[in-house]
Amino acid sequence: MISKGSLYTVLNGVAQLVKAISTLVINKVVVITLGSSALLFVGNLKSVLSILQQISGAGIYEGAVKYITGEYKDRTTFILQASLSLMLIGFLISMALYFVFSYQLYALLQLGENKSNLHPWLACGLVLSLLCFVLHTLMQSFFHGLKSYKIIVRSTLISSLFTLGLSIPLIYYFNTLGLMVSVFIPSVSLLLTYLFHFRSSLSFGRVLFGTPFRFQIFKPILSFTMMSAVAAMVFPSVLIVIRSLLVDHVGIQLASYWEGYSRLSLFISSLAISSISLYYLPKLVEANTGKGLFKVVLWGVKFLAIVAMPALIIILLLGSYIIPLLYSSSFLETIFLLKWELLGTFLKLLSFSVSFIMIAKKLTTVFVISELISGLLFLGLSMFLIDKYGVVGASIAFAGTYFIYLLWSIIYFGNRFKFFEKD
Helix, strand or coil: CCCHHHHHHHHHHHHHHHHHHHHHHHHHHHHHHHCCCHHHHHHHHHHHHHHHHHHHHCCHHHHHHHHHHCCCCCCHHHHHHHHHHHHHHHHHHHHHHHHHCHHHHHHHCCCCHHHHHHHHHHHHHHHHHHHHHHHHHHHHHHHHHCCCHHHHHHHHHHHHHHHHHHHHHHHHHHHHHHHHHHHHHHHHHHHHHHHHCHHHHHHHHHHHCCCCCCCCCCHHHHHHHHHHHHHHHHHHHHHHHHHHHHHHHHCHHHHHHHHHHHHHHHHHHHHHHHHHHHHHHHHHHHCCCHHHHHHHHHHHHHHHHHHHHHHHHHHHHCHHHHHHHHCCHHHHHHCCHHHHHHHHHHHHHHHHHHHCHHHHCCCHHHHHHHHHHHHHHHHHHHHHHHHHHCCHHHHHHHHHHHHHHHHHHHHHHHHHCCCCCCC
């Protein structure tokens, strides 16, 4: 008989699969309508948005889930108000960063004077998207903490379909402007779908404003803020640098192809991680012994291996058919990237199942150091290998980084929580 946790994980996996397929369909439309080079534009824009979202979210999601399901489950109003206080600070910081570095952002996205008409759209889109991100993240942490998984799964599914249905005509009819707007749609649509669950939204509102709202700082959540800030800056920034390195070394065309394969890898890992984390994080939080923690981690490893490995093997074997379907036949020129990206994806998923302990157990210092070192390792390996092997160097660096990260995770957490010691 299937367990309740596995059932919700599978259902969430289906919703995340629909979300991933929707994104892949949108990418196909982008390549057909605007060409492969547009993938670099949307990749850099999404990296910037990811950085600003993480700063705006202030690491609240994982922290709120931890405390709502744990020792503060009887003080949900306090946790939500403290979370919202930090998120508003993060939002203001994000907006300040945008306006301070707006010209650098225009240069990164190649929105020069000839495309200055897009600047107001970018500013308005970022503001609206980040505000919606703050609100839907807070609502999702509330539903997640109360284990209202049905609402999260249903909202993800509806939001993905809405984003797909709106993005395709926007990109087709409005080209670069439509592509830019499509990047901001998911946050808005997800908030709308949460609000659509009227009774649950009212319940959230009553809890959030159960007492008059007070701006307050909850120090334990600051640890998650620190982790989020580091995560926000490291890998998205590294990816921006790697894209620039590839353009300089191999040209825009090959760099665009790499972005396509890298994006496929990201979709697979995001799909698997999003599917499992809905159930996985609360269980890691609740595990109070090394043996109990190891049992949860082992469940996560088995689930990811059973689900992800066959999918990765199928994609590898049928890559010459799948890649033209997802993008165009011209991407087959760099089909050799696929095996390295899929290997890196599998290693990333395995390392996630172990390293997610850092968030569940609030190991702030360990998380910050590991993120910084792994980010620098990825960048260093990429710089060396791109110079030596060209475009494939970036994919080899990706796989190499997560191989080293997985080994470190097993050794460090195995020793710290005594996973391998017999009773």
